[in-house]
Amino acid sequence: MGHPKKASKFVANSKRMHWHDKALWFVRERRDLATHQLDEWEELRRVASEIKTHTMDRLDYYLEEFEKNATQKGLHIHWARDAKEHNEIVLNLLLTHGAKRVVKSKSMLTEECGLNPFLEKNGIEIVDTDLGERIVQLRKEAPSHIVLPAIHLKKEEVGKTFEEFLNTQKDNCDPTYLTREARKHLREKFLTADASITGVNFAIAQTGGVVVCTNEGNADLGASLPKLHIASMGIEKVIPRLEELSVFTRLLARSATGQPITTYTSHFHAPIEGGELHIVIVDNGRSDTLSNSDFKESLNCIRCGACLNTCPVYRRSGGHSYGYTIPGPIGSTLGASRDLQANRTLPFACTLCASCSNVCPSKIKLHNQLYRHRQNVVKAGLLGAKKRAILKVSSWVMKHPLLLDFVGLVVRKVVPILPRSIVYSKANIWGRGREVPKFPKKSFKELYKERKK
Amino acid sequence: MKIGLFIPCFMNELYPKASMATLKVLENLGLDVEYPMNQTCCGQPMANSGCYLEAKELAKRFLKIFKDYDYIVAPSGSCVAMVRVNYAQFLEGEEGFEHLKNNTYELVEFLHDVIKPTTMNVSFPYRVGIHNSCHGHRELGMASMSERNFPEFSKIKKILSLVDDIEFVTLRRNDECCGFGGIFSVTQEAISVAMGIDRVNDHLNAKAEVITGIDMSCLMHMQGIIDRQKLPIKTMHIAQILAGEL
Amino acid sequence: MSSRETILNSIKKNRPSSTIELPNTDISHVKYRDRDKKFATTLKSVGGDAVWLEDKSVDEFVAENYRDLDVIVSTYLEFNGSTKDANELETPHLLEDVDLAVIKGEFAVAENGAVWVKNPKNHHRALYFLATRLLIVVDKNSIVDSMHEAYKLIDFSRAGYGTFISGPSKTADIEQALVIGAHGAIEVCVLFV
Structure with a gap:
């Protein structure tokens, strides 16, 4: 099922769809408020974009630098070509350390690699510790947002889930109460964990350390209690030096939630005393x-x-409608790059409104990417025969102005005299929720000709 | 100064009044305007569907028809954005393309940037909500975007302010997409309609009597919703207001 | 070929041959006329408190403001009210019962209410996250405007751990309702001395 079908299901519940839309718009407004407090906002975006572009163009150099400097500091670097290798490296580390119980903080990369099911299959207990992620993990769902994993859920649903799994009070869905209960539940998991897994926000080539940003403190707690800390990062997470963080830490939280910075911005250049810090660098199609x-x-x-x-489409269709690990504009382009066949509807889950490109802190021209992906969908013959045929025929007509005039004339004459049941038949998708325009007697061209006489 | 009037294909067929109003606005300002008879479509629907070969053919055709005018003016931000932003992929290096790219304007933009009128000599005594169509807004830069941190401005509002007795309403979401999106309006019908309803309601709640904008496509989509739901508001292309149509 | 080589070769093969220069990060940026005030209001907005200690010791401040707490631990040497010595503990897990941690902050950042915490002498960094309340003691002359100044003060030429802490731990994962106190500290006070 492609995006349109899943999206229309989401839209069908108008009340809930609007609730979802408003919740996310609220976050967008908070972001606007925060960014408008900095005169240098656009300058920060420019610099961020240039740093990233430069680093990606010299990625081999910066990764080797990172590896060298991290190794010097006693950290262990592993390289994984793909998801499978990543998962095996992680499992192997856990097994050699005799780790059975693992706490994990948010990492979209481990979602992408399907790490949780893999570890569970191998007898490891893996607990997501970000509150939103824990909620969706208990519900056996995927995160619907990369920063707000449970944004699709109502507090009543979270309450029910906690009732079932954490034995919370019946029908108590007060967010503070539920958060406190989760704190107790997860505190116990932290204290008994044998290892922790975290994602990586930034890896610094010059100093050989990694930076992890959270609001909850779950990454830090995990990485500060058990002896083994595994941090998984995509190859694109590396930045050249510490000073580039001044730009990214200013952009990240403001863009994400409108906070001036995340509560914790932790720089790991060492494991805990007597512990080990392993960093797994993953390609999985990125190069x-x-x-x-x-x-x-x-x-x-x-x-x-x-x-x-x-994204007005994301807000009204929900993260799960995309069917890819990362939803929304960025997910649509990453998904299409990864597997065009499977994600062929995603470049079209977009009105090309370009809001995403202008909100993006690193100035990725997201809507242009989706536009280009559409061409690749056509090139690969994945558009769908009917759509392709319609577009071919209409292009042909558009090359013959007299024919276009004739077709236009016929349509303008015929449609107004047709009975409503025919105009609004099943084939008229436009007409499901909208009236068709009132057809005028004459085209502009006809009026223009008449006027000239 | 010879102006080539570029009327989007669907406007020619469905919106002769708004098209004629465009011509009238330009002629009222004493400009020499010609409508090339063999023009059809700029190719945007094909390009936005990924059908680049078809889009390229239509882009070449467009260039041939319009390249000799000093200015090319159209009552659509979207179609102009196609020419100015997306044609490069198809026409880069072709003779006349640079000129075409640099001299194709959306109507209001043309007035604002080139002609700079100080009065329009028309009145429009209604409360108006401006729909900032995305392509004009974010590709052509018709107004400051809510996403960016630049001083506020709006070419549309500035030109409309030359109209007597007009009143503007303030929207809650000043530049959210209406959900038309070309083929999106049918391939993603449910979301498209939902977005349109939300947009119309924003104008209704702001007590607008008329929704205006530079793109008939967005207005057609919202009018379709207004008509279906029998809402007490209507849409009107900005050219009609500027031409003094009440 | 090892995975390392495969990945690096693939990058070398695929990346463009030329690139733009690394830009200068030291762009002209916000400066605050009253950094103290900006820090305090920003920290307040993220759920924390800032206090300037005048003619009083940290000991006295704690005695007045944190009554009836069972377990107080400190990494701030001038503080004498600890009930146990964190560095003596075998494992960080034993810090689970800490009601108040008095810790040393290196400097504070006005634009975001964050304090840089990096203390090589503290054996258990878990203290920062296990304690229910954090009192971060910072030199009152060490507030900088923004992260641009902040990163000039940070050095990682040696292995170690450091973190910016901006207010108490928080989450908004349930219906966007802000709840203070997710996994880390429920209260954070920055004390300028």
């Missing part, structure tokens, strides 16, 4: 994207989620 000038910029993403919050 291929580097060669494509149309889509290379998508690697500049810092995963703030602003393009999701601003």
